[in-house]
Amino acid sequence: MIEPKVLKGFRDSLPEQEIFRASAIRNLSTTFESFGFVPIDTPVLEYREVLLGKGGGETDKQVYAFKDHGGRDVAMRFDLTVPFARFMAAHVNELPLPFKRYHIDKVWRGENTQKGRYREFYQCDFDIVGIDHVSADFEILFLMYHALKGIGIPAFHIHLSHRGVFNAYLNTLSVSSLSTEILRIVDKLQKIGRDEVHHQLCGYVSDQQAEGILQFISAEGSAREVIEALKQICGGYQEDLERLEQLVSFAEEAGIDDILTINPSITRGLDYYTGVVYETFLDDLPGIGSVCSGGRYNDLASLYTKQHLPGVGSSIGLDRLTAAMEELGLVTLRSSSVDLLICCMDEKYIGAYQRLASKLRREGLNTEVYLSKRKLPQQFSYAEKRMIPLALLIGEDEWSSGSFTLKDLQNRSQYTAQDVPSLIKRCRTVLKEH
Amino acid sequence: MIEPKVLKGFRDSLPEQEIFRASAIRNLSTTFESFGFVPIDTPVLEYREVLLGKGGGETDKQVYAFKDHGGRDVAMRFDLTVPFARFMAAHVNELPLPFKRYHIDKVWRGENTQKGRYREFYQCDFDIVGIDHVSADFEILFLMYHALKGIGIPAFHIHLSHRGVFNAYLNTLSVSSLSTEILRIVDKLQKIGRDEVHHQLCGYVSDQQAEGILQFISAEGSAREVIEALKQICGGYQEDLERLEQLVSFAEEAGIDDILTINPSITRGLDYYTGVVYETFLDDLPGIGSVCSGGRYNDLASLYTKQHLPGVGSSIGLDRLTAAMEELGLVTLRSSSVDLLICCMDEKYIGAYQRLASKLRREGLNTEVYLSKRKLPQQFSYAEKRMIPLALLIGEDEWSSGSFTLKDLQNRSQYTAQDVPSLIKRCRTVLKEH
Structure with missing residues (x-):
């Protein structure tokens, strides 16, 4: 090891x-x-002489210099x-x-x-x-x-x-x-x-x-x-x-x-x-x-x-x-730039999740698909660690009815959207409020 | 040398x-x-052993490896x-x-x-x-x-x-x-x-x-x-x-x-x-x-x-x-991403050119200021080499009247704009037509 x-x-x-x-x-x-x-x-690597000239000053000692495979004197x-x-x-x-x-x-x-x-x-x-x-x-x-x-x-x-x-x-x-x-x-x-x-x-x-x-x-x-x-x-x-x-x-x-x-x-x-x-x-x-x-x-x-x-x-x-x-507190570090996590309710839907995700990505919503069927709290906890603000839930009934449940992970409020256009609209509204 | x-x-x-x-x-x-x-x-540089393991295979011979100032075996x-x-x-x-x-x-x-x-x-x-x-x-x-x-x-x-x-x-x-x-x-x-x-x-x-x-x-x-x-x-x-x-x-x-x-x-x-x-x-x-x-x-x-x-x-x-x-001809190489060159009619206006350029840049128009008073054909030739589609001319009269002459360098047609908003609008129209 x-x-x-x-x-x-x-x-x-x-x-x-x-x-x-x-x-x-x-x-x-x-x-x-x-x-x-x-x-x-x-190039990151150049002839040593090109970078350092023919002399040798104080900087030289700090430079990463060596001989390459062809015996040339090179430096970073x-x-x-x-x-x-x-x-x-x-x-x-x-x-x-x-x-x-x-x-x-x-x-x-x-x-x-x-x-x-x-x-x-x-x-x-x-x-x-x-x-x-x-x-x-x-x-x-x-x-x-x-x-x-x-x-x-x-x-x-x-x-x-x-x-x-x-x-x-x-x-x-x-x-x-x-x-x-x-x-x-x-x-x-x-x-x-x-x-x-x-x-x-x-x-x-x-x-x-x-x-x-x-x-x-x-x-x-x-x-x-x-x-x-x-x-x-x-x-x-x-x-x-x-x-x-x-x-x-x-x-x-x-x-x-x-x-x-x-x-x-x-x-x-x-x-x-x-x-x-x-x-x-x-x-x-x-x-x-x-x-x-x-x-x-x-x-x-x-x-x-x-x-x-x-x-x-x-x-x-x-x-x-x-x-x-x-x-100075001028930087908010983010661990991802994802707007929305599509939760995995059943792995058989992965193809369909990705198709839906494509539609959302085309509209400028960064959308990640959760890749395995875990308990929802585990999926939410993953979203929180990655600072993803929204989660989308689509159960069996919802697939058949074509509706979506959107969860705001900051305040745990939920919304229902009846189709993709209204889902996109709702996502944008919630993201703007954050 | x-x-x-x-x-x-x-x-x-x-x-x-x-x-x-x-x-x-x-x-x-x-x-x-x-x-x-x-x-x-x-890092670009790592311990040689970390990158190559303890053995030595075919890849090893191609790797740029050397001893650093501290005598450590390192590799790129x-x-x-x-x-x-x-x-x-x-x-x-x-x-x-x-x-x-x-x-x-x-x-x-x-x-x-x-x-x-x-x-x-x-x-x-x-x-x-x-x-x-x-x-x-x-x-x-x-x-x-x-x-x-x-x-x-x-x-x-x-x-x-x-x-x-x-x-x-x-x-x-x-x-x-x-x-x-x-x-x-x-x-x-x-x-x-x-x-x-x-x-x-x-x-x-x-x-x-x-x-x-x-x-x-x-x-x-x-x-x-x-x-x-x-x-x-x-x-x-x-x-x-x-x-x-x-x-x-x-x-x-x-x-x-x-x-x-x-x-x-x-x-x-x-x-x-x-x-x-x-x-x-x-x-x-x-x-x-x-x-x-x-x-x-x-x-x-x-x-x-x-x-x-x-x-x-x-x-x-x-x-x-x-x-x-x-x-496959899928790439159009551009030598700059500039939309508009503000020509230099007199160097005393450099501050004013840059102020105007700021307004245009804020509207998403990449705007370069030509930095010395050369003959206009020389300035146009610079614009062509850099594939800049538009040139803006502001002479003495135009400064006082607040109007602008916009030149389409592809077909040499000219437009006059009476103020900055109409100039921006005109630029966008011409760029869209290109």
């Missing part, structure tokens, strides 16, 4: 979780497609960005630009497992590639808003800033050569606090410069107020600031400016980003961190092609978001 | 293919759920049946029985690549576990029918037979100890023909016994006629034959007996099956082989638990079926 255990950091998805996840993914896909974004897929994808870059380099001539894609699927990282962190998890990425314009920056922002609203997040704020504005400011301080170190410190503001940031900055810049940087990243107020403050701090006109201002104008016109926060402390560590950057925090659970982040990058696929492919994109942390929704 | 190539036997899925696949999967899921089947998921799943068995053993106490599940996802096998065979491919499995009754055998059959109809297969036949009936017949010939060898030969009837089967059988049984076996597996006619013929050959009453007959009765009552063929030559090689077995052939493309196969098994999870779990299930060969549908 072999123990039926799963690997550390991995887990099964039971129907309750999987029904919720499938519906969230369906929901997100519908939103993405309503904006004109198209789905793509890439650890994100959806690198395969997308490879995909664009391979197919750019077949695709109309700008290309808007989404991709929702699993990735794998053998990192140390902590609370709520798994080695197999979902990513949900959406990007616009082949255009460097604020109209695309705004479309990603607008889509972040609609995607989160669409899956039922009631209250959140999207924080944004612009890497170029910050870099330009560092330039006026003549410390732009230290921007990587400064960005890394500034990114920790929420975590370590203002004083510690000041202290760490002074390891690289003067006290006065550190004060300036802190003033910059602490600018607060409405979007327009922060932009005005940054203008003052930067000493006037600045191209990227104009672009940020234009983004705010679009948001105002489209009616989503109330959920925007210009937050100059957002830098998103990675060197990868070159323009606007986004993070999203839930109003009622800010402590879990950003649930949807991204930004503009200068060149997606430079590792694989000389073709310049600027882009902007964002990524929803589906597992973190799901956990948050459960904590 | 790294070459953006994929591994042999792997492939990218471009939007056209991925839109079709996603819609097929959505469609199948809807059918499964309408019957009360629930989705589950299991090569089907959805073995993980399901492990899943049931682990969770049987949390699940109501009978348990009806479906699972549609990728599996990996490093087999030699042939025409149309890939190392990464989809499986689509559905099973009922925890009940050994003809009512469950029939439900799987009925679901096979509805799943295939649901994704648009117009004409097919489900061939079935019963392993128990065949074994009972071999018993009357006193050759049941050779059943494995005989089954393997008989399974090749379509491929090698009657004479060769006879020849090979004679390596194990007498000429007369071989004749008897050939008579058994060649029985033809309506379902009732074949059952009658088998009754004659087997010499009367036989429990499993009664069960097959009951299955046919249910099919008659449910109205799907016209797509059933009792075909005693179907054995489905594997030792795994113990009862009814199914294979499905397309009327217009029988040569590609079975597109949906399965059967009853005696004990799903015996490798992991002492609990007896009889079941019945089937599996759709999604990649093969998709290829067949393309060959």
Whole structure:
């Protein structure tokens, strides 16, 4: 006998979780497609060099890599960005630009497992590639808003800033050569606090410069107020600031400016980003961190092609978001999506039950047939475990008279229907009342 | 520069293919759920021993197996049946029985690549576990029918037979100890023909016994006629034959007996099956082989638990079926699901375009905004490449008057709408005409 255990950091998805996840993914896909974004897929296994490049960094140690049967060095994808870059380099001539894609699927990282962190998890990425314009920056922002609203997040704020504005400011301080170190410190503001940031900055810049940087990243107020403050701090006109201002104008016109926060402390560590950057925090659970982040990058696929492919994109942390929704009571887990159980009064009627079930399914009523003749309380108990709200009873007399008894399993009330159309009508009425 | 190539036997899925696949999967899921089947998921990586057992067979060589960072022997799943068995053993106490599940996802096998065979491919499995009754055998059959109809297969036949009936017949010939060898030969009837089967059988049984076996597996006619013929050959009453007959009765009552063929030559090689077995052939493309196969098994999870779990299930060969549908012209590949492109007349209106697009999306019209001011023929050409049927033009005058010009990109006819409600109405009319 072999123990039926799963690997550390991995887990099964039971129907309750999987029904919720499938519906969230369906929901997100519908939103993405309503904006004109198209789905793509890439292999789970790729050449190791394609995924990791020729060097070897911190990420590499977490990647599941091995030799395949043909002695090739292969690896499992650890994100959806690198395969997308490879995909664009391979197919750019077949695709109309700008290309808007989404991709929702699993990735794998053998990192140390902590609370709520798994080695197999979902990513949900959406990007616009082949255009460097604020109209695309705004479309990603607008889509972040609609995607989160669409899956039922009631209250959140999207924080944004612009890497170029910050870099330009560092330039006026003549410390732009230290921007990587400064960005890394500034990114920790929420975590370590203002004083510690000041202290760490002074390891690289003067006290006065550190004060300036802190003033910059602490600018607060409405979007327009922060932009005005940054203008003052930067000493006037600045191209990227104009672009940020234009983004705010679009948001105002489209009616989503109330959920925007210009937050100059957002830098998103990675060197990868070159323009606007986004993070999203839930109003009622800010402590879990950003649930949807991204930004503009200068060149997606430079590792694989000389073709310049600027882009902007964002990524929803589906597992973190799901956990948050459960904590906030926004999720009702269902163990099935069945509306109606046809009870089995005699197994000889199975063919007839299924024929009737087909009629109900065609009308959009999910209908399960109970498959063996058990005592009715046992059949009702099965229905309850599966959260099926209605049961249909058809005894010998009822078959001959063509009538049905419908039982509401929540309040145990019963209805009689004389034919299939009135049965369907009655089911719909009761389901609506629930 | 790294070459953006994929591994042999792997492939990218471009939007056209991925839109079709996603819609097929959505469609199948809807059918499964309408019957009360629930989705589950299991990890892609498992302990090697869990997937392959302690021995090492032919399959093993094809499995992607390696040592992970912790030195554990792990493997990527090569089907959805073995993980399901492990899943049931682990969770049987949390699940109501009978348990009806479906699972549609990728599996990996490093087999030699042939025409149309890939190392990464989809499986689509559905099973009922925890009940050994003809009512469950029939439900799987009925679901096979509805799943295939649901994704648009117009004409097919489900061939079935019963392993128990065949074994009972071999018993009357006193050759049941050779059943494995005989089954393997008989399974090749379509491929090698009657004479060769006879020849090979004679390596194990007498000429007369071989004749008897050939008579058994060649029985033809309506379902009732074949059952009658088998009754004659087997010499009367036989429990499993009664069960097959009951299955046919249910099919008659449910109205799907016209797509059933009792075909005693179907054995489905594997030792795994113990009862009814199914294979499905397309009327217009029988040569590609079975597109949906399965059967009853005696004990799903015996490798992991002492609990007896009889079941019945089937599996759709999604990649093969998709290829067949393309060959039969049943698939119209779309490069997007966008109904309407809002052309960009001036980038300053991007916020307003998106606000309008939101209104249209809410009404179920998938609406893309073109993101930069290009010449209109360029914007129309983008729309054509993405198969977007409608374009919306809003010039300076039209913004001030609040009117819209809608262009049908198929026949270049134009319409004017005075407000958003009449625009929506016009879009729906034109889309319906297409």
